Amino acid sequence: MTKAQVRSELLARRRAMTPAERAGAAEAIALHVLAVPVVARARRIACYLSMSTEPGTGATIAGLHERGIEVVVPVSLPGGVLDWVVHDPAAALSVSALGIPEPDGPRLGQDTPHGCDVVLLPALAVDHSGHRLGRGAGYYDRALEAVTTPLCAVVFTHELLPEVPHEPHDVPVQMAVTPAGLFRVP
Template sequence: MSDAIADAKRAMRADLRERRQTISEPAREAAADGIRTQLDALVDRLGATSLSCFLSTTTEPGTREFVNAAIDRGLRVLLPITRADGLLDWTVAERDGSEIEGLFGMPEPTGELLGPIAVNDVDLMIIPAAAVDTTGMRLGWGRGYFDKTIGSMERCPPVYAVIFDDELVPEVPRDLHDQPVAGVVTPTRIVDLHPDQS
């Protein structure tokens, strides 16, 4: 990655992180409700019976209500667990399951470890993002876990990134390893961006 691209990504992430920290608690709760509604609609539209998601942090659009609701509906939900080698292990989500602090201070589930290829069986991937642009390029948080996972899958299912409404932007800095997403889910809508993936 060139220094200019790396610097642009760092600056954009810092700005987005700062903006997320100023969101009020009532706005966060409303966003979590909206995310659950939109993700439920996406699952229904795609007919997904097995999916991967992530446990949101306090500054991300909330996914926990959705994960619990998906489990209640009988869906199989895989949650990621970071590894030191840059790959993701997975575990099957349990309703209100226990959590530990992962490698980078992020919440991660406890449970039986399934290897990196476990995600190959899902119908839908729901992943975090800092921002996504209108071509479907995603700006992650800089560790490359999801880009590696998506890039290594033989048959990648539709991948949707969860962001706040104002984080769908005209353009994000991109590098060769960056992977596009099929669309985004915000608290108010689902936007399809990359038709060949959805």
């Protein structure tokens, strides 16, 4: 299957999930993320603000804040690059041209993930080798190309697959978290 075919199938399956299924998945994912030792020791974590059909990150971000961990979130810029902003739970959000919730605030710079202890990033699927299938725009591949910080994709359980189509420029992850638990890439 091509990347486009896999994306289409996975997006359709996400749209078919009920709000209750998504909410339960978000809670389970948060419990798993917060139990990871590297997260427990973290001072700063990069995470995304989830869109409606993605695995929810709200509970995870709230749990990180409760532990005093600084959370930075991406803001898309022209040219397909990401900048980062410190997440303030009380700050207003706007929706980007890509349909992604983004906060306003001082920009931290494109190299911000280098100073994070973990990066939690979105994916449509992850395979057993750590290949991540995103939405196809390449924002995260460009942003994380030289990052040595542990990368953890957040996916629904059915999105952890034996293999996903990938290309040499696709940045692999070291972990994937699902409602069923944490998967570490060997």
